[in-house]
Amino acid sequence: SQTIHQWPATLVQPVGSPLSLECTVEGTSNPNLYWYRQAAGRGLQLLFYSVGIGQISSEVPQNLSASRPQDRQFILSSKKLLLSDSGFYLCAWKRGGNTIYFGEGSWLTVV
Amino acid sequence: AQSVTQPDIHITVSEGASLELRCNYSYGATPYLFWYVQSPGQGLQLLLKYFSGDTLVQGIKGFEAEFKRSQSSFNLRKPSVHWSDAAEYYCAVGGGGSQGNLIFGKGTKLSVKP
Numbered sequence: 001s002q003t004i005h006q007w008p009a010t011l012v013q014p015v016g017s018p019l020s021l022e023c024t025v026e027g028t029s030n031p032n033l034y035w036y037r038q039a040a041g042r043g044l045q046l047l048f049y050s051v052g053i054g055q056i057s058s059e060v061p062q063n064l065s066a067s068r069p070q071d072r073q074f075i076l077s078s079k080k081l082l083l084s085d086s087g088f089y090l091c092a093w094k095r096g097g098n099t100i101y102f103g104e105g106s107w108l109t110v111v
Numbered sequence: 112a113q114s115v116t117q118p119d120i121h122i123t124v125s126e127g128a129s130l131e132l133r134c135n136y137s138y139g140a141t142p143y144l145f146w147y148v149q150s151p152g153q154g155l156q157l158l159l160k161y162f163s164g165d166t167l168v169q170g171i172k173g174f175e176a177e178f179k180r181s182q183s184s185f186n187l188r189k190p191s192v193h194w195s196d197a198a199e200y201y202c203a204v205g206g207g208g209s210q211g212n213l214i215f216g217k218g219t220k221l222s223v224k225p
Contacts, residue, residue, distance in 0.1 A: 006154075032211055043217035044155075044201065059212075090154055094211045098143045098162060102155040 002027035006091045006103035013110055019064075019078040021106050023091030026072065031093040033074040034100065035066055038088040047089075050074060086110045113138050115204050117216035124192050125224045132187040132219050134202030144185040145203040145213065146176055155201065161185065172196070197223045 006023045013019060025031050035047045046059045048066035056066050063082050067075045074091060091103040116135045124130050136142055143162050147155040159170025166178040176187045185202060199220050203213040 034212070044215040046212055049212060092155075098205060098211060099145070099157060099160055100205075100211065100213055101157065102147070104154040105152075107152070 002093070002095070002101070004091060004093055004101060004103040006106055008106060009104065010107045011109070013081050013108065015083055015110055016080045019076070019081050019085070019108070021076040021089055021091075021108070023074045023076075023103060024072055025074075025093045028072070028093070028095045030071060031095040032100075033068060033072075034092040034094075035074065035076050036090040036092060036102075038090060038105075039086075044090070048076070081110045083110050113204065113214050115202050115214055115216035117200075117202055117219050119219045120217070121220045121222065123222040123224060126194050127191050130187075130189045130192045130196070130221070132200050132202075132221070134185045134187065134216060135183050136185065136202070136204045137183065138204050142204045144176075144178060145205070146170065146174070146185075146187050147201045147203065148172075149199045149201065149218075151198075158187070158200075192221075192223055194223045194225065197221055 003026045032051050034049045036044045037047050038044050048058055050056050050068045053068055064078050086109050089106045092100045094100045114137045118133050145160045146158040148158050149155050158174050159168050161168045161178045169175050174189050176185055178185050199218045201218045202216040205213040
């Protein structure tokens with residue numbers, strides 16, 4: 001069966017520091033991969049999605065970037081964090097069909 | 112524009128009572144519809160989905176939802192709520208395709224009174 005792993009689960013970072021959140025999917029190949037952010041009172045916002053290695057689409061302009069160095073690996077990064085980057089980040093995947101499955105999320109607090 | 116509206120931000124029901132969470136969508140094509148549940152500090156778990164066919168779909172944990180095209184709605188129901196159902200519930204719509212992105216509502220927080 002397919003599983004998705006996301007880490008770290010919790011992160012506290014100072015303003016201006018870099019960020020790297022990592023996500024891997026097991027048990028499938030060539031999945032679509034997604035990064036969503038959940039900020040308080042704002043629901044879920046799609047940040048990036050990828051349909052293949054090295055293919056990244058950005059949904060909103062922001063201080064973040066994403067990369068897909070391997071088929072089942074998706075990384076969310078920032079060179080310099082802002083206070084407004086705080087939130088709950090969710091990685092998700094889809095392989096065929098129309099259903100997206102989510103990881104457990106990563107809490108980011110920028111202080 | 113594609114959108115999902117969950118009119119109720121917060122609902123409180125007594126344990127054992129019935130539940131209905133509302134969801135309305137705006138989508139240009141035939142939508143794929145989903146309900147997810149999120150417990151505090153956790154990721155999203157898929158409750159159920161509708162793609163086509165029978166408009167009443169059954170999901171996990173005793174939940175069901177009914178697709179009503181004429182009302183652009185996909186309301187979630189449960190006949191008898193358990194304390195463990197307290198969580199945030201998200202309705203989402205997607206059109207499939209190569210991207211398969213979902214558009215989410217802002218969620219409804221469910222509290223359950225003993």
